[in-house]
Amino acid sequence: MKSDWFLTEEERGNPHTRITAWTDGNAVRPLIDGKAYFAELYTAIERMERGDLLLFTDWRGDVSQRVTRNGPSIGDVLCDAARRGVRVKGLIWRSHWNALQFSAAENRRFARKIEAAGGECLRDMRVLVGGSHHQKLVVLRHPGRPELDRAYVGGIDLCHGRRDTQSHEGDPQAVEITPKYGKRPPWHDVQLELRGPVVGQVEATFRERWEDPSALSRNPLHWFQGKVEDENLDPDRLPPQLPDPPPAGSLSVQLLRTYPYRRGGYPFAPEGEFSVARGYGKAVRRARRLIYLEDQYLWSPKVASCFADALREHPELHLIAVVPRHPDRPDKLGSMPQLYGRERALAMLREAGGDRLHVFSPENAAGTPIYVHAKVCVVDDTWATTGSDNVSLRSWTHDSELTCAVLDPAGSYARDLRERLCREHLELDELPEGPIEEVFDASAKALQAWHDSGRIGPRPPGRLLPYRPPTVPRRTVTWARVVYNTIHDPDGRPRRLRREGAF
Structure with a gap:
């Protein structure tokens, strides 16, 4: 049933909007x-x-x-x-x-x-x-x-x-x-x-x-x-x-949005709307085999916890994440808080999933890192979302966002999207048989070995390298935490939801 994956109007939590739960056709x-x-x-x-x-x-x-x-x-x-x-x-x-x-x-x-x-x-x-x-x-x-x-x-x-x-x-x-x-x-x-x-x-x-x-x-x-x-x-x-x-x-589409709580704020969302967070939470709880994620940030333990909970509860579940290798900001005030946020989120996911967490960053044929600005999530090749929202507290609570969650009664849309993205990153016309996380791991390992050897011989196919987050120095953490929480990844929820730890 679509309501197993999509939010109902009640679950959206915003009776003031004119949009419906989802549309078919x-x-x-x-x-x-x-x-x-x-x-x-x-x-x-x-x-x-x-x-x-x-x-x-x-x-x-x-x-x-x-x-x-x-x-x-x-x-x-x-x-x-x-x-x-x-x-x-x-x-x-x-x-x-x-x-x-x-x-x-x-x-x-x-x-x-x-x-x-x-x-x-x-x-x-x-x-x-x-x-x-x-x-x-x-x-x-x-x-x-x-x-x-x-x-x-x-x-x-x-x-x-x-x-x-x-x-x-x-x-x-x-x-x-x-x-x-x-x-x-x-x-x-x-x-x-x-x-x-x-x-x-x-x-x-x-x-x-x-x-x-x-x-x-x-x-x-x-x-x-x-x-x-x-x-x-x-x-x-x-x-x-x-x-x-x-x-x-034949596809069903649900719009998921973020609007923060704002005093005297939006007439169409006076208490805010957090359906991006709620939509992800509902779909990720159903994950059993594979979550495929492309994201600009992948920050915030408060947000990453829904993925970590799924990894803990389902020992067959794998999470593939494709992220940028470096923050987009060149200065330490911009980059170090970003690295601090991602380091904490990935540590939580690693603790929950161990070697079932697979994180990569892409580069082009010249070896220049590719900035990943995509915001895509595919759960068990069934529920797929694409939009403006990143996996961050800012996107899920603070800024206005819009994303589309898609279900296909024929069961092909989400798989086709995920495979198309995988083929681009792997530089393959057809994907080989076997679990895709193993294909990613092998491709990234081969490319990393080629780099480590001094780029001797032909460059192996594929653009992915294993993502290795740099460690934020302890002396930097003190100020990076403050800047991260107040500027890079603020919380836009009303106090009631913050107290409940809910979206």
């Missing part, structure tokens, strides 16, 4: 890595006409990011759509200052360009202190042509650094992170193309935020700046929502 297509996603998005937007509706949310936007190798920028694509009469509406995180290695200036330029072309793009700072809007969605609706309706949900922002290929040589329009990833950081990510009734659910998620009557920021400096710069602080009404698109496939 959907088609879901994973788009692996940024080149595939940007090309698909470009094609879909180009066929939009006057009166169509384009909605998007983003964490960061760069107006100059190209959607194809020699093609237009995402800014030009969105502005051209607005000029030909497509109703373009965006919600982009206002962002912290660029001096803190964020994207306030880029997001301001992004919003201004769309507004100048006749669209609307609000800079949304309705978050907790230190928080962000991290959802990455695009919705395309076509009145009278519902067969063209679709939504995109996942981990890929409309910004520099994301349009990498599966060979992972890096986006020519690079994003600046730690030099350990080179001048063009290789970037692994996943986005979903959704068709069918679930498109209406993604649209409802956008509308709930757009129709929130509260001020876009509580910071009076932001209000003053907006007045001086003639920023759009009073959005237009959206047209009435169209009926959900007709069935397009």
Whole structure:
């Protein structure tokens, strides 16, 4: 039964939202890595006409990011759509200052360009202190042509650094992170193309935020700046929502979200919503054979405990995790707290699962580490989720997040997604017989041995190396713990849930 895996409306714990427990009759297509996603998005937007509706949310936007190798920028694509009469509406995180290695200036330029072309793009700072809007969605609706309706949900922002290929040589329009990833950081990510009734659910998620009557920021400096710069602080009404698109496939999809508890906060989630955490918890408790995870962070014992409990309770269960080799921040204040958080989470998982925990980090053919930005979890080749959420307390409680959990009555979607990702990391057209964790272990061991030998002889196939977390010096732990808990991985739950240790 779907309710064995999906949250019921009661289990979601948010009666104030307009989205339903789940929808049936959907088609879901994973788009692996940024080149595939940007090309698909470009094609879909180009066929939009006057009166169509384009909605998007983003964490960061760069107006100059190209959607194809020699093609237009995402800014030009969105502005051209607005000029030909497509109703373009965006919600982009206002962002912290660029001096803190964020994207306030880029997001301001992004919003201004769309507004100048006749669209609307609000800079949304309705978050907790230190928080962000991290959802990455695009919705395309076509009145009278519902067969063209679709939504995109996942981990890929409309910004520099994301349009990498599966060979992972890096986006020519690079994003600046730690030099350990080179001048063009290789970037692994996943986005979903959704068709069918679930498109209406993604649209409802956008509308709930757009129709929130509260001020876009509580910071009076932001209000003053907006007045001086003639920023759009009073959005237009959206047209009435169209009926959900007709069935397009056989898949069931549940939207899982995070909204923190915020005083006087969200009318659609006044006590917050923690369905990402609850959805993972319910699915992971059913795991018996394999949890496959790709994650940017994999932090926080409070979050990792659900995986650790499953490993303890089921001695046949294995956990494969693919994570970045290095933190993205180059400075110690940014990197050491991240390493502290991951070290603690992996220690808990290792204690619970022993050699049934398999953790890897990928590199490209040149030996440059690949930054894993994907947020994917597949449980027993049955329940699969892809979205904006990382395995961290911040993602599960503090920032806004959106992810799609998918069930397939035919039983192939989750397996196909997991195998497709495995083939990319292993550089194989077909997976060999046998437990996949053994295949991963053997491939990573062979590549590590080749490196250890001084790279003598042909490079073995595969991109994975065993992940070996560096030990955080004891003298560093004292301050790294404080920075980790307050800045990198804060807790956005209300006091009641914190006291209960629940989500």
